[in-house]
Amino acid sequence: MDKTIKPQEKATILIVNDEPIILKLIGDVLAKEGHEIYTADRGDNALKIINDVSIDILVTDIKMPEMDGVQFINEAKKIAPEILVIVITGFPEIDSAINLLKINVYDYIVKPMDPDDVMASVNRAWDRQRQNYENKQLIQDLKSANDLLQQREGRFRSLTENTSDWIWELDVNGVFTYSNPKAYDILGYRQEVIIGKTPFDFMSADEAQRVAGFFRETAQSGKPFSFFENTNVHKDGRHIIIETSGVPFLDKDGNLLGYRGVNRNITDRKQAEIERKQLNERLRESRESRESFQAIVNKNPGGIIIVNKKGIIKFVNPAAELLFRKKADELIGSMFGLPLANGDNEKMELDIITENGKTGTADMRVLETTWLGEPAYLATLFDVTAIKEAEENLIKTNEELINIAQMKTEFISIASHELRTPLTSIKNAVDILLYKKAGELNAKQEQFTAMAAHNIDRLVILLNDLLDTAKLDAGKVKLEFAELDPGYIFQKAVDTFKPQAEAKSQTLEIDYDSLNNIPTIYADYAKIQQVMNNLISNALKFTQEGGKVILSARAISDFGFQSANLKQGEKDSAIRNPQSAIEISVTDNGSGLSMDDQKMIFDKFYQAGHTLDQKSKGSGLGLNISRGLVKAHGGKLLVESEPGKGCRFFFTLPGFSPEDIEMSVLEIEISKLANHPPFSLLCLNLKGIGPLSKHAKGLKIHRQFLAQLKDVAAGVIRQDSDRIIMQKHFGRLIIILPGTAKAGAMIVRNKLKTAFYENPVFFDEQAGQVFSISMPVTFPEDGQIVKKLLKKLQTYQE
Amino acid sequence: MNKQRVLIVDDEPDIVESIKFNLELEDIECLEAYDGEEALLKAKTQNPDLILLDIMLPKMNGYKVARLLSFDETYKNIPIIMLTARTQEKDVLLGEATGAKEYISKPFDMNMLVALVKEYLSKGK
Numbered sequence: 001m002d003k004t005i006k007p008q009e010k011a012t013i014l015i016v017n018d019e020p021i022i023l024k025l026i027g028d029v030l031a032k033e034g035h036e037i038y039t040a041d042r043g044d045n046a047l048k049i050i051n052d053v054s055i056d057i058l059v060t061d062i063k064m065p066e067m068d069g070v071q072f073i074n075e076a077k078k079i080a081p082e083i084l085v086i087v088i089t090g091f092p093e094i095d096s097a098i099n100l101l102k103i104n105v106y107d108y109i110v111k112p113m114d115p116d117d118v119m120a121s122v123n124r125a126w127d128r129q130r131q132n133y134e135n136k137q138l139i140q141d142l143k144s145a146n147d148l149l150q151q152r153e154g155r156f157r158s159l160t161e162n163t164s165d166w167i168w169e170l171d172v173n174g175v176f177t178y179s180n181p182k183a184y185d186i187l188g189y190r191q192e193v194i195i196g197k198t199p200f201d202f203m204s205a206d207e208a209q210r211v212a213g214f215f216r217e218t219a220q221s222g223k224p225f226s227f228f229e230n231t232n233v234h235k236d237g238r239h240i241i242i243e244t245s246g247v248p249f250l251d252k253d254g255n256l257l258g259y260r261g262v263n264r265n266i267t268d269r270k271q272a273e274i275e276r277k278q279l280n281e282r283l284r285e286s287r288e289s290r291e292s293f294q295a296i297v298n299k300n301p302g303g304i305i306i307v308n309k310k311g312i313i314k315f316v317n318p319a320a321e322l323l324f325r326k327k328a329d330e331l332i333g334s335m336f337g338l339p340l341a342n343g344d345n346e347k348m349e350l351d352i353i354t355e356n357g358k359t360g361t362a363d364m365r366v367l368e369t370t371w372l373g374e375p376a377y378l379a380t381l382f383d384v385t386a387i388k389e390a391e392e393n394l395i396k397t398n399e400e401l402i403n404i405a406q407m408k409t410e411f412i413s414i415a416s417h418e419l420r421t422p423l424t425s426i427k428n429a430v431d432i433l434l435y436k437k438a439g440e441l442n443a444k445q446e447q448f449t450a451m452a453a454h455n456i457d458r459l460v461i462l463l464n465d466l467l468d469t470a471k472l473d474a475g476k477v478k479l480e481f482a483e484l485d486p487g488y489i490f491q492k493a494v495d496t497f498k499p500q501a502e503a504k505s506q507t508l509e510i511d512y513d514s515l516n517n518i519p520t521i522y523a524d525y526a527k528i529q530q531v532m533n534n535l536i537s538n539a540l541k542f543t544q545e546g547g548k549v550i551l552s553a554r555a556i557s558d559f560g561f562q563s564a565n566l567k568q569g570e571k572d573s574a575i576r577n578p579q580s581a582i583e584i585s586v587t588d589n590g591s592g593l594s595m596d597d598q599k600m601i602f603d604k605f606y607q608a609g610h611t612l613d614q615k616s617k618g619s620g621l622g623l624n625i626s627r628g629l630v631k632a633h634g635g636k637l638l639v640e641s642e643p644g645k646g647c648r649f650f651f652t653l654p655g656f657s658p659e660d661i662e663m664s665v666l667e668i669e670i671s672k673l674a675n676h677p678p679f680s681l682l683c684l685n686l687k688g689i690g691p692l693s694k695h696a697k698g699l700k701i702h703r704q705f706l707a708q709l710k711d712v713a714a715g716v717i718r719q720d721s722d723r724i725i726m727q728k729h730f731g732r733l734i735i736i737l738p739g740t741a742k743a744g745a746m747i748v749r750n751k752l753k754t755a756f757y758e759n760p761v762f763f764d765e766q767a768g769q770v771f772s773i774s775m776p777v778t779f780p781e782d783g784q785i786v787k788k789l790l791k792k793l794q795t796y797q798e
Numbered sequence: 799m800n801k802q803r804v805l806i807v808d809d810e811p812d813i814v815e816s817i818k819f820n821l822e823l824e825d826i827e828c829l830e831a832y833d834g835e836e837a838l839l840k841a842k843t844q845n846p847d848l849i850l851l852d853i854m855l856p857k858m859n860g861y862k863v864a865r866l867l868s869f870d871e872t873y874k875n876i877p878i879i880m881l882t883a884r885t886q887e888k889d890v891l892l893g894e895a896t897g898a899k900e901y902i903s904k905p906f907d908m909n910m911l912v913a914l915v916k917e918y919l920s921k922g923k
Contacts, residue, residue, distance in 0.1 A: 417854065420883035421810050424905040428816030431908045437823055460905050 011126045012036045012053060016046040016060035016072075017088070026059060029115045030122055041065075043072040050079045057125050059118070062089045062108075073105065082132065084125045088113060166263040170246075172256055174198045174215050186242070186265045188235030202232045222248050222256050229266070241267045303362070303381035306371045307336045314371055323352055323362055323381055336379075338364075350381065360385030405474060412470040419463055427456045458619075465621035469604065472628035479524040479632055484653075486584060487515045489525070490551045493532045497540060504545050508536065511552035518555045518582045521653045527629045528653070531637070534622040535586040535649045541618075542608065542647070543590030550587045556652065581635070581654050589646040598639055602627045626651075663790075666725050666734055670786045673738050674779065680745035682752070683774040683793045684709060684733040708761045709733055709771065716755045717748060734793075737776075745776030802919045805829040805846035807837040807863070808881065809855050813904075817850065820908050821915065834858025841867055846876060848918055850911075851898070853882040864896040877918040881906065 013035050017023050020041065027037045038053060040046035043064045049055065058076055062069035073085055087108040106128065107121045160167050160180045169178035179194040187194075187202055199215075200208035211230045218225050226245040234240050246261025297304055303320030307313050316324075316331045324331060338350065350362045362381045369378040430453045432438050434446070441449060471477050490510045501508040532551075539549040593601060593608060600606045605620035623637075630637040635652035673679045686706075710724050710733060717724070723736040735752075737745055752773055774793055783789045804821055806814050809832050818828040829844050831837040833856040841849060841863070849867075853860035860880060867873045878898040900914060 417883040420904045421813070424883070425810060425812035425816060427905040428813065428820075428908055432816060432819055435909070437820065456905070 010034045010036060011056040011122070011129065012038070013057045013059060013122065014038045014040065014046060014049055014053075014055045016040045016043070016058065016064075018042070018061065018063070018065050022061075022088075025115060026118050029119050030059075033119065033123070035122070035126070043067040043075075046072070047075055047079065050076050050083070055080060055083055056129050057084045057086065057122060059086045059088065059122065062087050077104075082129075082136075084129050084132075086118075086121050086125055088118075164264075166242075166265075167261070168194075168199075168263060169258055169260045170199070170215075171258040172219060174200065174212065174219075177258065178260075183263075186234075186240060186263065187232055199230075199232070203230065204233060207231050218246075219248075219256060219259070222250075224248060239267075240265060241270045301382075303379075303383075305331075305336070305379045305381065306369070306376050307379060308371065308374060308376045311335050311337070314376060320381060323383060325353055349384075352383065352385075358385075361388055409470070409474050409476060412467060416463060416467045423456065423459060423463065427453075427460070430456055462619040462621075465619040465625060468625045469621050469628070472625060472632070477527075477629065477632050479527065481522045482525055484521050484523045484525055484528065486518065486521065486553045486582065487512075489529055489532055490515075490553075492529065493536055493551065496533065497536050500537075501540055501549070504540065504543075504547075506540055506543060506546065507548045508540070509548070509550055511550055514552040514554055518553050521582050523633050523653050524629075527632070531626040531629050531651065532584075532586070534626045537618075538622065538649070539586050539588040539590070539647070543588045548589050551585070552587065553582050553584045556581050556583050581652050583650050583652050585648050585650040587646065587648040592643045592645050592647055593639065593641040594643050598641055601639060602637070663727075666727065666790070667786050669723060669725065669736060670779075670789070673736070674784075674786070676738065677780050678739070678741045678778055680737045680740045680742065680748075680776045680778045681789060681793055682735040682737070682745060682749055682776050684713065684735070684752075684771050685774065686731040686771045705761065706733065712755050712759050712761060713752060716751045740778075742776060742778045742781060745778060749773055749776060801825065801827045802848075803827045803829060803844070803846045804915060804919075805831060805837070805840055805844065805849045807831045807834075807850060807855065807860070808852040809833060810852075813852075816908070817911070820912055824912060824916065826915070826919070832856075834860065834863050837863050838866060841873060841876065842870075847922055848915060849876055849878045850915070851878050851880050853880060861896050864898055868897040877922060879911075879914060879918070 010033070013030055015023055015026050015030075015037065016039070017026070018041050023039045023041065027039060031037050038049050038055065040049055043066060046058075046060070050058070058073075060069070060072065060076075064072055069087070073087070076083055076085070084106045085104075087105050088111060089108050090111045106125050109117055109121060163180070164182065166182040166186050167178075167180040168176055168183075171177050175198050176195045179191045181191055183194045184190050189202070198212075200212045203211060207230060214225075214228065224245075224247040228244045230242055230244060232240045232242055243264045243266045244261060246259040248259050249257050251257050297317050300317060301319055303323045304315075304317040305313060305320050306315040313331050313334055313336050316328050321328055321331070348364045348366070350364050352360050352362045361384055363384045364379055364381045367378045367380075369376055371378075430449060433441065434449045434453050487510070494508055494510060497508055536549060536551070543549060597608045601608060602623050604624045606623075607618075607620045627637040630651045630653070634654050637649065637651040639647060639649050641647040670679075670681070706726055710726060713724055713733060713735060717735060717737070721738045723738075725734045725736065727734060735748070737748060740748070756773075777783070777789050777793045779789060782792055802825075804826055806817050806821075806828055807830075808814050808817075811832070814830050814832070818830065821828050829840055829846055831840050835857045837849070837851065837855065837860075838858065840846070851860045851864060855863070860882070864878050864880070867876065867878070874897070879900040879902060880898045881902050881904060883904045899918060902911065902914075
């Protein structure tokens with residue numbers, strides 16, 4: 001039994017002896033020392049006492065009345081193993097002293113004993129015992145401390161080993177001196193690998209640099225840090241984001257020994273953050289998008305209505321509310337009441353009541369759509385009341401303008417007529433006088449009559465010019481296109497102006513070389529002659545005596561074709577296929593024109609400053625008219641000049657011919673079909689009759705004939721898509737059969753032959769067939785280029 | 799030998815007179831008419847060898863006169879020279895379509911007109 005071991009000042013001593021005198025003697029001596037004394041005269045009593053009391057020292061005689069001394073000591077030691085025994089023994093019992101040594105007696109005293117010896121022995125024993133006790137206490141304390149330490153270490157270990165965080169310790173150089181096993185879970189490296197390396201060894205180069213720098217700074221400051229994020233590389237190459245916190249630890253002098261801390265794997269958290277941000281972003285975008293669309297729908301000035309297939313209104317936007325003058329909750333759920341199923345996006349008109357209670361119109365377009373998963377109609381409405389009004393006004397205004405233009409033309413026409421009539425009489429009267437048909441005239445009479453005659457001529461020119469200008473302005477110049485030979489025009493002009501030129505010793509000549517390689521042009525002969533006359537007249541007027549005027553022409557390729565005064569279809573094809581063109585020039589070596597003059601010379605009534613001949617001053621409209629006439633042909637009239645170096649007036653004329661136009665139209669038609677093969681062509685050639693131009697006389701008959709042919713042919717060909725193109729100038733009909741291959745085309749050909757046999761068409765009462773039907777030409781079989789196909793058609797004549 | 803006879807039709811007396819003056823110098827007999835109806839009547843009754851015909855006439859315009867004459871076998875061969883102040887292209891075409899030989903716009907060169915008249919008269923012989 002573990003009695004409480006207490007370090008005391010005085011011992012508790014048990015003296016055992018069967019002689020009471022000795023008991024007393026020893027007792028007194030020891031009591032004087034201050035010890036606590038117990039006595040017993042028998043072994044069993046002594047044992048009892050030892051049992052009850054905590055005895056430090058046992059002083060006992062070896063001889064006991066009722067038991068063996070050794071046995072007694074053994075028993076005592078059993079009860080109190082710590083007890084120190086001093087034995088009193090007589091000489092003769094020395095042998096048994098050896099036994100006593102065996103039982104570990106502290107000391108023995110031989111009788112007769114000296115009480116001082118007893119006292120000394122007890123004191124020694126007590127010192128010894130006290131030491132024992134102290135040692136024991138120390139050991140026990142140590143044991144407790146150790147136990148506590150173990151306990152704590154156990155607690156600590158189970159925490160660090162089992163935590164989900166990576167716990168580490170670094171020295172001042174950043175080398176791992178401790179790492180818990182969690183490093184393996186986080187980075188894939190075992191503790192043994194970690195320890196001895198630095199954290200930077202597990203990072204990419206850039207990151208290592210950054211983090212090492214951070215550690216250096218922190219270590220210098222000796223401060224703790226928390227939640228420092230850094231990216232490490234897992235053994236398998238993955239990037240792991242770690243959140244690190246650490247605190248410094250110091251030695252007893254306050255020097256930094258290193259840092260200890262915790263690493264937490266926040267890769268997932270970071271990922272989750274990113275994903276959360278993305279999700280939020282997407283939600284936000286989706287919401288914004290939805291809001292934007294809502295805004296569009298709500299702010300749309302046009303009414304938007306959704307009606308389901310049963311005709312019930314499901315949705316209206318604010319604009320629609322306005323149009324129907326009802327609120328959304330009134331409209332939604334009610335019948336729309338108007339037909340909607342008229343096909344996709346067809347436009348319909350609705351009558352509505354506008355703000356001020358008047359009736360108006362709205363445009364409605366209906367589309368099929370879905371609404372909340374079900375098929376429905378989307379109707380967009382737009383209040384077009386104002387637009388319609390404006391349209392009607394515009395039409396009215398337009399009509400008025402046309403009226404005014406018409407009136408203007410009529411006015412000019414009437415005015416010019418009214419002016420001409422008296423002018424004619426004046427001229428006639430003056431001419432009678434001037435030509436002396438009413439008698440002789442003296443010199444003065446003749447002079448002044450001549451003056452009158454001259455001015456009448458001027459007036460006539462002015463009148464004609466004014467009328468021309470008005471017609472050009474009104475776009476009412478109709479051109480009669482015909483084949484034109486520039487050489488012929490030049491010659492006529494020279495003939496006209498030769499006398500005038502000779503009067504001033506001027507040379508008016510034609511550059512014949514320039515006429516060699518120019519294409520045929522098509523223009524209105526009278527108008528072009530007018531232009532030439534105007535230019536030549538100007539040239540002669542503005543050139544000095546003995547000067548020179550040259551007429552020349554040249555072919556040009558790009559002449560910037562403007563819109564010509566042609567029928568619509570012809571115009572388009574001409575633009576698409578600008579053939580050749582020519583440029584006609586009237587060049588003089590007169591005084592030239594200044595830049596200012598050049599700019600304004602084509603303006604109405606503008607006269608260049610230095611008319612050489614006051615008498616021959618014109619109306620100032622000539623060039624304006626010439627420019628307008630050239631423009632009507634689709635060309636341009638321009639001037640090139642330097643003061644002192646003469647002038648060159650030049651104009652362009654397009655080189656297309658009616659044949660060209662007809663061919664272009666045909667080519668365009670055929671080109672359209674190239675995307676939908678196959679197709680075939682047949683040609684009805686008017687043999688012996690030839691092109692239209694050779695039949696000026698029988699124009700009408702020729703046209704009638706072709707028209708009749710076309711009628712018969714139309715009766716034969718089957719489909720709406722088949723086309724018959726009349727080429728008057730080639731004297732033929734081209735039949736286009738889309739989607740038809742050679743065999744089909746042959747059938748059509750045979751049908752045509754039969755039809756013409758049954759319905760003969762005569763040209764100018766000539767009996768017999770005057771035309772032939774070619775063999776069919778098929779695309780792509782007979783060729784892939786339109787021009788080649790047409791050429792083949794020519795050769796496929798019977 | 800019968801003198802050549804020309805019917806001058808114009809609603810302007812001055813013009814008629816000045817033409818008449820010039821033609822008579824050429825020894826050509828002149829008849830006058832001042833409106834379409836009169837023109838038609840005189841053309842049918844007076845046997846002119848040539849008609850100078852203005853278009854803008856009261857009662858019946860020159861086109862109609864010319865057309866009516868062209869339908870009549872007896873008169874369709876009388877050469878007609880149309881004179882007019884109207885210079886629209888369509889007028890020209892119309893004029894040609896009615897069978898007129900020439901179409902002269904006013905004011906004209908009298909010498910040229912006289913020469914033209916003489917030419918057609920000599921053709922007719």
